Amino acid sequence: MRSGANHGEPSRRAVLGFGAAALVSGTLAACAGERPAAPVATAPSTPTAPPPRPGPAAVPGAVHVETRQAAPVLDRVDAPSEPITGLPGEGTLLAWTADDGTDSAVVAAYAAFAATTGVRLTLFATGCYDAWTDNADALRPLVDAGQVQLANHTWSHPDLTELGDQEIVDELQRTHDLLGTLYGVDARPFFRPPFGYYDDRVIAAAASIGYTTPTLWYGSLADSGLVSEQQIVDLAGEWFLPQHIVIGHLNFDPVTKVFPQLHGIIADRGLTTVTLNDVFRSEYHP
Template identity: 50%
Template sequence: MERRHFLAMLAAGAAAASGCTQPPPAVAEPQVALPATSAPPAVPRVPVPAGALTAIPGPGTSLALTVDDGADAEVVAAYIRFARDTGARFTFFVTAAFDGWTTHRAELRPLVESGQVQLANHTWDHPGLTTISRAAMADQFTRSKQFLLNTYGVDGTPFYRPPFGYHNAVVDEVAADHGYTVPTLWYGSLSDSGLVTPEYLLQCARTYFNAQAIVIGHANHPPVTHVYGQLLDIIRERGLSLVTLNDVFRT
């Protein structure tokens, strides 16, 4: 199965992966997440800046942890439990062809309806959009948009994340034709599109969990499910608040 590489962060104009280059072999024990609040932060919402979105502008203590793909249905389920049990707020960029988004609809939909979890478009089945025709691009957005509407009652607009971070003016135009006017990239990664150790994932979190950052993670492999409590520890130690994109942006 195709997996994005951390080099996509560079193509998206994101930070270099300093301090996150060689995964150590150690494996962390599963952690229990700590209690948190699901209430949105009391921060003023700001307009979405022009161009591709890579960070939350201005001063603040927000952290947008965005979760892509959903290749492993059990990891999707674990993220849902994490949100439900701790109040953590996420934006999921849904690759709609993965069956976990259908299998776990009943558990996820209430979190979407409350606004604690936001859904956005990550295409139907994750092609490199710059390598396919306009018609094929349109089909990717149409199918995923319809899936989100039918399954969760939302369409994910205006945010979309191009697979691998690859987009151009044509991709952005086709996306905008379907209501996705905000190509959403990132400035930091958990580097877990492929299989990594929990220790390496935490090393990346310590590097990139910073104020006003948009960080990318993936619901593809189990290691992230072993370190939820430690991720929350990093967030709390740094005085950060997890937010959805809708929490901080006016659209």
């Protein structure tokens, strides 16, 4: 049975200073040019998320003073060997993630934004796109510093549940090898199954090469396709909340035009952006 992005609670083993992880809420956003994801069901046995707080009255053109964020010092917990949809426990952390990379200019803009502000990002690379080679020089210092984390979003963005076991492995291995060659990193254990689709067979095939933590999300900027700047600001106001993993995309430029407003929401709410490696430890990132 194919699963979408709402799959119960993340691991309860990750409890050092944290509690249970948040659930996915909202609609899955498929990557540009691909079919949309299946509707999201609600898991009845898990705690209810706090109601979203309204975002500030930010509109395109508003300006926030950019301030750099210091690297957080956290008591890291073990990366779960099951899907995660949020960050564990209570706190003020935000995992801003972005997928794909169809537009090199958008990836470049994210890199410049991170370098200017200190915002910490986890980028899920779809390896077939040239953006990861085109922007290697700009991204590499941020990756080396741990401010930007690279994770695996397969090579060509297929529905993994429709592939054979070896094909699943090949999709992940090819991007794994690319990121290792270009950036000198081991992207394990985090991978994001395209469309949020996975099943037990996908989890087992990915885990066979060390990708043991399928990473989903708890809120979306819905910019896998072309949307307006104001829509992105509104969705950031809805989903940039404590302990959320929020998904964006590296495909279209409206998001790059509202970076000051998105950064302002983070600052106004007292949130601290983190990479997944900031929060979780694994044998690949002890």
